[in-house]
Amino acid sequence: MGCLESLPYEVIQRGLSYRECREYVRRNCSEVHEVPAGYKLFDKHLIGVPPLAIGIDGDEITFPYTKPCYGTFLVKVRDDGEEIRRLRAFATRRA
Amino acid sequence: MTGDEGKTALIMLGCPQVPVQTSAAIYLAYRLKRSGVRAVIAGTPSARKLVQLADPEGHYIGSVEDLDKCIAGMAEGKKTYHSSFVFIHNDAGVSYAATTAAISGGQVYPVIFGSEAEALAAAIEFPCTKIVAPATHNPMPLKRKIDEVMGWDA
Numbered sequence: 052m053g054c055l056e057s058l059p060y061e062v063i064q065r066g067l068s069y070r071e072c073r074e075y076v077r078r079n080c081s082e083v084h085e086v087p088a089g090y091k092l093f094d095k096h097l098i099g100v101p102p103l104a105i106g107i108d109g110d111e112i113t114f115p116y117t118k119p120c121y122g123t124f125l126v127k128v129r130d131d132g133e134e135i136r137r138l139r140a141f142a143t144r145r146a
Numbered sequence: 147m148t149g150d151e152g153k154t155a156l157i158m159l160g161c162p163q164v165p166v167q168t169s170a171a172i173y174l175a176y177r178l179k180r181s182g183v184r185a186v187i188a189g190t191p192s193a194r195k196l197v198q199l200a201d202p203e204g205h206y207i208g209s210v211e212d213l214d215k216c217i218a219g220m221a222e223g224k225k226t227y228h229s230s231f232v233f234i235h236n237d238a239g240v241s242y243a244a245t246t247a248a249i250s251g252g253q254v255y256p257v258i259f260g261s262e263a264e265a266l267a268a269a270i271e272f273p274c275t276k277i278v279a280p281a282t283h284n285p286m287p288l289k290r291k292i293d294e295v296m297g298w299d300a
Binding site for chain 1: 160161163189190213214217218220221236237238239240241242244245248249271272
């Protein structure tokens with residue numbers, strides 16, 4: 052596991068609202084978990100209006116990443132397994 | 147005595163794209179200091195430089211810190227604030243305010259300004275006390291609203 056900014060990540064969409072990010076993850080990801088604001092993922096504390104929806108598809112994690120000047124990006128990062136294990140252990144799975 | 151002596155407040159600044167943010171933040175720090183409250187200002191590098199350059203000897207602003215480190219400190223339970231004033235002029239600001247409400251341990255005052263102020267205020271559903279003024283260049287409507295909500299207009 053490393054910090055998000057040092058990992059290869061794909062920007063799925065940019066300039067989304069926190070609501071649009073949540074809806075995208077719920078609609079498009081096969082496995083959805085909900086975490087509180089401030090949850091640490093790839094060494095970053097997630098910013099957002101709780102609950103934050105995080106998606107898992109295979110070994111990829113989709114989640115919102117907010118920058119103060121640029122708004123919220125929906126990004127996808129390949130995980131070596133550690134973050135997915137932690138999400139499944141500590142986050143609430145959405146049916 | 148105001149009853150606030152010894153307390154610490156967080157002033158969280160986002161992108162300084164809208165001119166009123168910097169002067170309103172310094173004014174807020176000044177009023178808090180007068181009430182005996184120590185203000186910590188957290189913000190983006192540009193937002194921090196703007197307040198530091200405007201108050202070079204730190205007469206009004208207290209300590210200044212990086213926004214990500216501030217969030218990390220609260221999320222990891224290392225820092226708590228009696229009150230947090232989160233400056234908002236875009237959707238990202240709403241997200242920061244909601245996060246602060248969830249992790250700061252104190253009361254949150256979203257300070258909402260700019261041309262989208264009313265719509266952004268309507269999007270905030272978590273328990274808080276909103277300070278709202280559609281100010282962009284002239285800081286006085288926002289200053290008046292801060293005074294009104296904080297009871298400093300008497």
